[in-house]
Amino acid sequence: MDLTAVRTFVTAVDAEQFQEAAVALSITPQAVSKRIAALETDLGVRLFHRTARGARLTIDGQAFLPHARTLLRAEERAAASVRPGSRALRVDVIGRRLSVAGLLRGFHRAHPDVELDVVTLLDSDAAVAAILSGTIDATFRAVTMPGRRLPDGIESTPVLDEPLRLFTGPAHEFAPAPTVALGRLAGRRIWMPGNRPGTEWAAYYDALATEFGFTIDPIGPDFGIEHLLDTIADSATLATFVSEQTPLVWPAGHDLRLIPLRDPTPVYPHSLLWRADNQHPALIALRAHLVATRPTRPDGEIWTPAWARRSGPPR
Known part of the structure; x- marks a missing residue:
């Protein structure tokens, strides 16, 4: 279905006249009429009764109107799901009672305007696959397990020992x-x-x-x-x-x-993992927040597995 025509139909209903709808849409009244006529042809019904005084909805037009509004709301949600700055940041925290969830809560307190979608995945393989597929934006994990390395395109930074x-x-x-x-x-x-x-x-x-x-x-x-x-x-x-x-x-x-x-x-070495080409503004803000607020390592001698030991400053 042509959503431009659906939007024109809804605008004409709200404006109550094709002339006013044309002004709202920055097109000519003839273009409004053509779009609505094409929509009526597509649906196989008349949506408006045209009269010298304007146009009023037919019974079919009244029936179609709530569904037309639903279509436009769905279109907006679909666009918002990928629009930079408007899509919720999806982050895996392993467990909601663990310290990494506390790190995310700290970020939320510092950035209450950022919409977060918190998920829990079982293991690092599932989390990395979800990052690569775009299902989630980031995960908190210990990297890397013995005999494994992160796939190309996955970045990480240590956030908590x-x-x-x-x-x-x-x-x-x-x-x-x-x-x-x-x-x-x-x-x-x-x-x-x-x-x-x-x-x-x-x-x-x-x-x-x-x-x-x-x-x-x-x-x-x-x-x-x-x-x-x-x-x-x-x-x-x-x-x-x-x-x-x-x-x-x-x-x-x-x-x-x-x-x-x-x-x-x-010490258990927590890192944040994300896809290198993910430019979600909230992800960039999360990474900056975690690096800026990262606690220092505990005093004295510490132990981590050889496969999790890091050298150099965090990226």
């Missing part, structure tokens, strides 16, 4: 400690039921466990954070890792402990 903490219940052997040396975890079990094989975070924790001699135990269903809090609180042997900026709230009776890890401090 987040320290891990040991998370235990009050009866755990490390519960009284103000800090725990990472090497003291050797031979022990760290329970992580959400550690899905094939994800970049599973690769990170596998590398950490291999280097420091402990075991990552993914056994057991992942019933969510509340179940994990209850289980850790009741156990004298189970412990898990929680990143420093992950917001957690638990009942006072749980008496859970978040213990800093030292010598070295394991």
